[in-house]
Amino acid sequence: MGIKRVLTKDFATENLRQVSVYERTGGYTGFKKALEMQPDDLVELVKKSGLRGRGGAGFPTGNKWSFVPKNAPRPTYLLCNADESEPGTFKDRVIIEKDPHLLIEGMIISAFAIGSCPMAYIYIRGEFYYGATVLDAALEEARAKGFLGKGIFGSSFDFDITVHRGAGAYICGEETGLIESVEGHRGQPRVKPPFPAVVGVFGGPTVVNNVETLACVPFIINKGAEWFKSFGTPKNTGPKLYCVSGSVKKPGVYEFPMGMNLKELIYDHCGGITGDRKLKAVIPGGASAPMLTADEIDLPLNFDAVMKAGSMLGSAGIIVLDESVCIVDAVWRLAKFFAHESCGQCTPCREGTNWMESVLDRLERGEGRPQDADLLLDMSDNIGGKSLCALGDAAIGPVISSVKKFRDEYLHHVTHKSCLPETKRYRRLDMAVAAH
Amino acid sequence: MPVSKATLTRIQEVAARYPSKQSAIIPALWAVQHEQGYVTEAAMGEIAQALQLPPSLIEATASFYSMFLTRPEGRHDVVICVNAPCMLRGADEMKDYLQRALGVRDGQTTSDGAITWHSTIECLGVCGGAPMMQVDHQFEENLTPERIDAIIDRLRKQPAIHGAAATPAATDPKKPQAVPPVKGEKVRSGAEGARARGKRSQA
Numbered sequence: 051m052g053i054k055r056v057l058t059k060d061f062a063t064e065n066l067r068q069v070s071v072y073e074r075t076g077g078y079t080g081f082k083k084a085l086e087m088q089p090d091d092l093v094e095l096v097k098k099s100g101l102r103g104r105g106g107a108g109f110p111t112g113n114k115w116s117f118v119p120k121n122a123p124r125p126t127y128l129l130c131n132a133d134e135s136e137p138g139t140f141k142d143r144v145i146i147e148k149d150p151h152l153l154i155e156g157m158i159i160s161a162f163a164i165g166s167c168p169m170a171y172i173y174i175r176g177e178f179y180y181g182a183t184v185l186d187a188a189l190e191e192a193r194a195k196g197f198l199g200k201g202i203f204g205s206s207f208d209f210d211i212t213v214h215r216g217a218g219a220y221i222c223g224e225e226t227g228l229i230e231s232v233e234g235h236r237g238q239p240r241v242k243p244p245f246p247a248v249v250g251v252f253g254g255p256t257v258v259n260n261v262e263t264l265a266c267v268p269f270i271i272n273k274g275a276e277w278f279k280s281f282g283t284p285k286n287t288g289p290k291l292y293c294v295s296g297s298v299k300k301p302g303v304y305e306f307p308m309g310m311n312l313k314e315l316i317y318d319h320c321g322g323i324t325g326d327r328k329l330k331a332v333i334p335g336g337a338s339a340p341m342l343t344a345d346e347i348d349l350p351l352n353f354d355a356v357m358k359a360g361s362m363l364g365s366a367g368i369i370v371l372d373e374s375v376c377i378v379d380a381v382w383r384l385a386k387f388f389a390h391e392s393c394g395q396c397t398p399c400r401e402g403t404n405w406m407e408s409v410l411d412r413l414e415r416g417e418g419r420p421q422d423a424d425l426l427l428d429m430s431d432n433i434g435g436k437s438l439c440a441l442g443d444a445a446i447g448p449v450i451s452s453v454k455k456f457r458d459e460y461l462h463h464v465t466h467k468s469c470l471p472e473t474k475r476y477r478r479l480d481m482a483v484a485a486h
Numbered sequence: 487m488p489v490s491k492a493t494l495t496r497i498q499e500v501a502a503r504y505p506s507k508q509s510a511i512i513p514a515l516w517a518v519q520h521e522q523g524y525v526t527e528a529a530m531g532e533i534a535q536a537l538q539l540p541p542s543l544i545e546a547t548a549s550f551y552s553m554f555l556t557r558p559e560g561r562h563d564v565v566i567c568v569n570a571p572c573m574l575r576g577a578d579e580m581k582d583y584l585q586r587a588l589g590v591r592d593g594q595t596t597s598d599g600a601i602t603w604h605s606t607i608e609c610l611g612v613c614g615g616a617p618m619m620q621v622d623h624q625f626e627e628n629l630t631p632e633r634i635d636a637i638i639d640r641l642r643k644q645p646a647i648h649g650a651a652a653t654p655a656a657t658d659p660k661k662p663q664a665v666p667p668v669k670g671e672k673v674r675s676g677a678e679g680a681r682a683r684g685k686r687s688q689a
Contacts, residue, residue, distance in 0.1 A: 125505075134611050135608070135609055135611060136609065137569045137570055137571055137609035137613065138570075138571050138609075138613055139609075139611065139613070140611050140612055140613050140614050143611055143612075169503070175611065176516075176551070176553045177553075177610050177611065177620060178611070179623035180623060180624065180625075210503075212503045212504075214509075214512070214513070215512070215513070215516055216512070216551070217512055217515070217516070217551035217552070217553040217554055218551050218552035218553035218554075218608065219550065219551055219552065220608065220609075231512065232504075232509060233506060233508060233509055234506070234508035234509045234510065234511035234512060234543075234547055235508070235546075235547060236546060236547060236550035237550060237551075252504075252505045252506055293613065293614060294614070295571040295574070295575075295613035295614055295616060296570075296571050296574040296575070296613075297574050297575075301575075301613070301614045301615075301616070302614040303614060324575075337569075337570070337609070367613070369570060369571050369574070369613070370574075371574065372574075375574060379573070380570045380573070380574070383568070383569050383570045383573060383607065384569070384570055386607045387569055387607045387608065387609065390607050390608060391608070393550075
């Protein structure tokens with residue numbers, strides 16, 4: 051259908067995880083080209099390409115790199131954020147497991163561009179044990195080939211990569227929480243400033259990039275900024291992985307250019323809604339993104355357009371909810387997730403997320419009070435922007451949007467002490483089943 | 487049970503890859519858990535000694551992360567996700583089925599000591615294959631009652647992958663002999679999975 055795949059183009063190739071096969075598909079050519087270039091020119095090239103971080107915030111990658119001070123007293127570090135844990139997001143694991151050398155090549159080029167970077171760490175969530183073993187095996191091969199180590203290809207560039215496994219904490223996906231965790235501490239985010247680009251891990255300047263972001267880098271070096279910009283729109287460039295989950299016939303990871311139409315993605319590529327039911331809502335960017343209703347989904351999935359529509363593209367974790375889903379139940383689960391994952395450092399987030407969870411819980415149990423919908427909005431107002439990192443802000447995204455867009459459903463839970471009749475398909479999580 | 491020499495050596499090797507010894511705490515906890523199945527207070531003391539750090543630092547870090555176990559569990563660990571993306575594809579029904587099939591409640595171990603299971607709200611990052619569960623280190627996707635039965639049968643017969651009951655060959659996580667196939671692919675080989683994949687590749 052004329053759609054050019056970039057990141058996933060070789061995924062069907064057998065044994066792509068082996069360095070020799072990866073090289074046959076054109077792998078490690080970007081890295082060799084980059085070594086011939088000046089680091090500053092590489093940063094400029096990535097800036098020109100318009101690449102924006104794929105981890106959620108959409109910050110321009112080249113700019114992030116250029117914030118690293120030259121001649122800092124300590125070495126610079128590159129951290130790859132592979133702590134993918136946001137409900138609805140499952141794209142980075144696919145790159146890691148299918149094409150680990152693409153990530154490794156992207157990291158070598160990035161470290162060379164940033165400069166004076168002796169070591170990079172891949173912070174991979176503890177549950178991705180298999181992914182970590184794939185990366186370890188691929189790194190071993192890359193070392194044997196001389197792509198990593200001392201004086202890479204006769205240059206003065208010394209560089210290696212270490213896989214650092216997390217151990218079950220969503221907050222470590224926040225960049226300063228991740229830095230704390232690499233240092234061996236509890237993953238509690240730091241006060242910013244100083245920003246990681248100035249003082250990050252081990253006191254050195256630090257760049258934290260997402261897996262998919264780093265995987266884009268070899269293509270930019272190989273094919274140029276103009277080619278990269280031929281995907282998407284001027285401010286939202288490049289290929290993009292979209293994770294579609296929930297009530298669709300064909301959930302999974304899809305690659306399209308940045309700015310894919312959400313409606314088209316759901317109906318034309320994911321086969322439409324499960325059981326041909328009606329669409330109720332879509333969460334377009336992982337659990338923290340505000341919900342869109344069925345008539346708001348005819349929009350391009352890029353950072354700016356989704357923000358204009360009142361939500362965010364985030365990690366492009368698209369969760370589709372059909373008419374048989376109880377909104378209060380779905381939001382309760384997301385709230386419970388954020389309450390569970392709050393690191394406990396800041397009071398508004400630690401207390402607020404738990405309160406929200408308990409209010410949603412009582413609504414779903416049929417014990418809600420008439421003022422609960424407004425109470426949730428009031429609580430959100432007291433959590434948002436009042437803590438060190440964005441976890442609190444993330445927690446209120448689905449709550450505020452669902453109360454505003456589905457207030458009638460919330461009220462129905464209060465007046466009828468039950469879910470809407472058409473949404474009684476799901477059992478409650480904590481409904482005990484007799485053990486026998 | 488003291489930590490083995492091999493694991494302590496491994497911890498020193500890992501520590502050399504960081505400019506600060508403290509960074510080796512999490513890898514060290516993993517190494518001990520892979521050897522013994524869980525991390526006791528005594529083992530944390532040994533880690534502290536190996537890294538020349540106060541034991542309180544090890545425990546402070548260990549207690550923050552939900553994947554470190556401090557007491558023995560069943561030979562196999564089964565975790566089923568019930569967050570929203572999984573719930574939308576029937577995770578609650580699968581969780582109830584799993585509970586009935588194992589006959590013990592969330593967080594408990596079966597009487598034969600084979601399986602400890604619990605449900606989690608912590609998304610496991612496999613929403614595209616929902617409903618799903620994590621079995622030891624493997625993701626089992628697109629669950630059905632039949633698949634759950636088969637997995638339970640298999641686990642009851644299998645030794646633990648880590649800890650005292652594990653076979654030596656399976657205890658070294660750092661030496662993957664060969665790269666096994668992507669698990670997602672294997673479990674999605676059902677008719678629906680194949681159909682979904684086939685259509686997607688044409689898209």
